[in-house]
Amino acid sequence: MARYKAGLKTEAKILEATRHLLSEVGFEGTTLKAICDRAGIRAGSFYNLFGTKEEAIIRVVRESLVSLDPDPDREGRDTLDELIEAFITFAEANSSFSRIYLHIAVTGAMTDDVIRQRVLHHHAERVRRFGDAIAREHPSMTREHAESEAETLLATLHGLALRRAMDPEFPVAEHARRSLLIIQVTAGG
Amino acid sequence: MARYKAGLKTEAKILEATRHLLSEVGFEGTTLKAICDRAGIRAGSFYNLFGTKEEAIIRVVRESLVSLDPDPDREGRDTLDELIEAFITFAEANSSFSRIYLHIAVTGAMTDDVIRQRVLHHHAERVRRFGDAIAREHPSMTREHAESEAETLLATLHGLALRRAMDPEFPVAEHARRSLLIIQVTAGG
DNA sequence: AGCAAATTTGAGTATATATTCAGATTTGCC
DNA sequence: GGCAAATCTGAATATATACTCAAATTTGCT
Numbered sequence: 001m002a003r004y005k006a007g008l009k010t011e012a013k014i015l016e017a018t019r020h021l022l023s024e025v026g027f028e029g030t031t032l033k034a035i036c037d038r039a040g041i042r043a044g045s046f047y048n049l050f051g052t053k054e055e056a057i058i059r060v061v062r063e064s065l066v067s068l069d070p071d072p073d074r075e076g077r078d079t080l081d082e083l084i085e086a087f088i089t090f091a092e093a094n095s096s097f098s099r100i101y102l103h104i105a106v107t108g109a110m111t112d113d114v115i116r117q118r119v120l121h122h123h124a125e126r127v128r129r130f131g132d133a134i135a136r137e138h139p140s141m142t143r144e145h146a147e148s149e150a151e152t153l154l155a156t157l158h159g160l161a162l163r164r165a166m167d168p169e170f171p172v173a174e175h176a177r178r179s180l181l182i183i184q185v186t187a188g189g
Numbered sequence: 190m191a192r193y194k195a196g197l198k199t200e201a202k203i204l205e206a207t208r209h210l211l212s213e214v215g216f217e218g219t220t221l222k223a224i225c226d227r228a229g230i231r232a233g234s235f236y237n238l239f240g241t242k243e244e245a246i247i248r249v250v251r252e253s254l255v256s257l258d259p260d261p262d263r264e265g266r267d268t269l270d271e272l273i274e275a276f277i278t279f280a281e282a283n284s285s286f287s288r289i290y291l292h293i294a295v296t297g298a299m300t301d302d303v304i305r306q307r308v309l310h311h312h313a314e315r316v317r318r319f320g321d322a323i324a325r326e327h328p329s330m331t332r333e334h335a336e337s338e339a340e341t342l343l344a345t346l347h348g349l350a351l352r353r354a355m356d357p358e359f360p361v362a363e364h365a366r367r368s369l370l371i372i373q374v375t376a377g378g
Numbered sequence: 379a380g381c382a383a384a385t386t387t388g389a390g391t392a393t394a395t396a397t398t399c400a401g402a403t404t405t406g407c408c
Numbered sequence: 409g410g411c412a413a414a415t416c417t418g419a420a421t422a423t424a425t426a427c428t429c430a431a432a433t434t435t436g437c438t
Binding site: 002003004006007010041042043044045048049 | 383384385386387388389
């Protein structure tokens, strides 16, 4: 943990290097050597500030997720539209990052139990978030039903992001917006 | 390529070892050493029959995909129900494999262009397959619309498989079957 | 100015990986 | 049985990885 200015500065350099590497050469290319080279530091400095390589990566990914939250203060004001548009932005403008996120979800979830718990917790929060928005727009719906719809909707969005990660031409927005209509229709019936 | 009985036998042993390792210890645990140890052979024998480790893995994954096709002879008789049930079986009974498949899609697609093309081709075929089934059940729908619906549906299914890969308790079947209803509703409107 | 803690360096460790290869052995064909 | 090709072995190669550590230097506080 950095205390002096010098430490804070190299910490910032490390995070910036990690951020750029993740989006330019992907998860596999983001090695410790690459991070240190790009940050212009030696490995020892890295480990003086971070306990592990993954720590730096997780911080970068988390920061990028937070920056795309339509309601960061949790005031319960975000609409489904906003949530979906935020997701589209994330998957489209920042497709390399959604690929990294999928990578962590798929591989990290399997091997490392800490990461697995973290991803599941984050997901549960998102389901609640989407569930709230759905329930707010469809007051007749039970809470349980709304969260179940949220699960399916999130699955669709994640599937679309996965599709996009494989094919940068794929029109995520169009399909994502349609999946929104689907909920409204279902809610009516 | 094996020509003698001995070669065919070790080839089978290698594939079996790879298959079991993939489902027991995942992608990361399926190292060359692990494969050879489990198959009871030396590394040299492996490379006498396979050009690369990935070759063995791809063969195993492909075989497992083919074995779950409801209409292997492509007679155009598979219904949406059947396709979705087959997917549920794949994701649920064989969740470790769908995790491997996601892994290849997410990581392999990025680095290796051959794998990327292969995955995209396989996906295009599946979209056509699902699109056919949708069009067959909803004759009023345009071909284009059917394939677009198929894309979204497949995204949902893949998202559900991803969800399941992270949490073995997740009820894929329930959500997958609901996503089927969604299409019918949409088609009516 | 001085001192303790923070930071950086530079060289190292430990380990794991996929892959190769020459030589010994086995196999299947004639 | 003999011979060429296939197969197997066992050791070695090359390379990359994350991470460590003692010693030198810098920083911020008093």
